[in-house]
Amino acid sequence: MSKDSVKLLNFWPSMFGLRVHYALDLKGVSYDYQEERLLPNKSKELLEANPIYAKIPVLIHNGKPICESLIIVDYIDSVWPSPHKLLPEDPYEKAVARFWADFGDKKLFDAGSRLIRAMGEEHKKAGEDLKWALMKIDEALGTIAPGKPFFGGDAMNFADVALAPFICCFKAYQKVGGFVLPGPEEWPNLYKWVDAVNSVDAIKISTPSPDKVAEFAEVIRQRVIGTA
Amino acid sequence: MSKDSVKLLNFWPSMFGLRVHYALDLKGVSYDYQEENLFNKSKELLEANPIYTKIPVLIHNGKPICESLVIVDYIDSVWPGSHKLLPEDPYEKAVARFWADFGDRKLYDAGSRLIRAMGEEHKKAGEDFKWALMKIDEALGTIAPGKPFFGGDAMNFADVALAPFICWFKGYQKVGGFVLPGPEEWPNLYKWVDAVNSVDAIKISTPSDDKVTESVERYRKHFTGAA
Numbered sequence: 001m002s003k004d005s006v007k008l009l010n011f012w013p014s015m016f017g018l019r020v021h022y023a024l025d026l027k028g029v030s031y032d033y034q035e036e037r038l039l040p041n042k043s044k045e046l047l048e049a050n051p052i053y054a055k056i057p058v059l060i061h062n063g064k065p066i067c068e069s070l071i072i073v074d075y076i077d078s079v080w081p082s083p084h085k086l087l088p089e090d091p092y093e094k095a096v097a098r099f100w101a102d103f104g105d106k107k108l109f110d111a112g113s114r115l116i117r118a119m120g121e122e123h124k125k126a127g128e129d130l131k132w133a134l135m136k137i138d139e140a141l142g143t144i145a146p147g148k149p150f151f152g153g154d155a156m157n158f159a160d161v162a163l164a165p166f167i168c169c170f171k172a173y174q175k176v177g178g179f180v181l182p183g184p185e186e187w188p189n190l191y192k193w194v195d196a197v198n199s200v201d202a203i204k205i206s207t208p209s210p211d212k213v214a215e216f217a218e219v220i221r222q223r224v225i226g227t228a
Numbered sequence: 229m230s231k232d233s234v235k236l237l238n239f240w241p242s243m244f245g246l247r248v249h250y251a252l253d254l255k256g257v258s259y260d261y262q263e264e265n266l267f268n269k270s271k272e273l274l275e276a277n278p279i280y281t282k283i284p285v286l287i288h289n290g291k292p293i294c295e296s297l298v299i300v301d302y303i304d305s306v307w308p309g310s311h312k313l314l315p316e317d318p319y320e321k322a323v324a325r326f327w328a329d330f331g332d333r334k335l336y337d338a339g340s341r342l343i344r345a346m347g348e349e350h351k352k353a354g355e356d357f358k359w360a361l362m363k364i365d366e367a368l369g370t371i372a373p374g375k376p377f378f379g380g381d382a383m384n385f386a387d388v389a390l391a392p393f394i395c396w397f398k399g400y401q402k403v404g405g406f407v408l409p410g411p412e413e414w415p416n417l418y419k420w421v422d423a424v425n426s427v428d429a430i431k432i433s434t435p436s437d438d439k440v441t442e443s444v445e446r447y448r449k450h451f452t453g454a455a
Binding site: 052064066071075078079091092094095098102136 | 279288291293294295298299301302305306318319321322325326329334363
């Protein structure tokens with residue numbers, strides 16, 4: 001049987017791409033990595049693999065492209081169910097995991113995005129919204145998996161993989177937002193989760209340094225301010 | 229074994245709520261329906277969906293499930309036997325999820341702007357809406373050539389996610405001030421529309437497009453400030 005060909009097209013600061021890294025690395029799947037330079041021009045391969053959105057990440061598995069980070073993670077979990085199954089078998093637990101993964105997009109990414117691109121009052125609100133989202137994640141961890149480090153209990157699940165990539169962005173958000181996040185006294189579950197995620201060997205493989213991410217975010221922020 | 233308690237909290241024009249109706253109706257699942265007044269949300273809705281306080285919410289044996297595509301996925305997991313919506317093959321499943329998500333990202337987004345935006349932004353919303361339908365027409369031709377649905381001979385997860393927009397076409401055209409291209413330009417799309425509208429289970433809960441259009445025009449006036 002010929003070896004699977006698995007390739008990830010990504011741009012290193014993307015937390016969406018990081019979700020795919022995490023899923024593959026947690027499962028010990030071997031893959032090739034192709035860094036995409038999104039400016040000034042996207043590669044022909046990316047445009048052909050993702051003609052609808054022309055965005056990273058894209059996973060190309062045996063020549064077939066899969067797009068949209070949570071769809072890719074779901075795909076990875078179906079193709080390589082073991083080791084480290086990410087989606088719970090129980091339909092309700094699975095729905096809860098999907099809900100919090102989606103929350104990462106709707107509330108966390110959205111607020112973070114506005115922190116980088118918005119000005120004035122909108123920028124201030126983005127900071128409040130980001131803190132609200134993290135507070136909700138702290139509460140959720142306490143409700144869904146009380147006393148456990150992860151949404152998935154003792155091991156990372158679909159929700160953990162979807163949300164963990166934002167951890168290396170916390171420094172960046174605080175920098176461009178001009179605030180300091182509440183600490184473990186206010187959000188005990190969140191910080192225990194952060195420590196637990198950062199202790200997972202598979203997670204360390206691909207996570208960029210928070211300093212590098214913060215540098216990158218500031219460059220984008222300066223560009224936004226410069227054109228405002 | 230006691231009977232399952234299944235209840236849908238919804239607001240009748242919502243295409244997101246309609247996705248849930250379609251999934252339940254295609255599978256022949258019995259459920260109670262509770263219409264929510266979004267200007268006076270029920271205590272039940274606020275408790276069932278504290279994060280977003282939005283419909284639809286499915287309450288199954290007392291447990292709430294929120295977000296329409298998460299709900300449809302849940303329904304498919306709990307009642308897989310009758311009319312499986314998600315393909316077994318991982319790649320086909322990913323394709324179905326992609327087009328379901330496209331409904332949110334591109335179709336709903338453009339439609340939303342058709343209702344809320346003004347001037348140039350409103351014009352662009354119309355162009356974006358048409359582009360999205362053109363892409364759906366192309367996708368149908370590629371994914372299931374010669375077949376009526378994304379799922380081939382029967383509706384699948386992508387069909388359930390996208391079909392609710394059909395009863396909004398008239399309303400979007402009204403507030404957008406345009407007429408959609410017809411079957412000559414989008415043959416696959418219109419065959420798909422006819423096929424969806426022929427499914428008995430779909431007819432159960434689909435509101436009339438005239439009724440939806442009335443609502444859409446009302447929302448539009450709210451944003452344009454017209455009398």
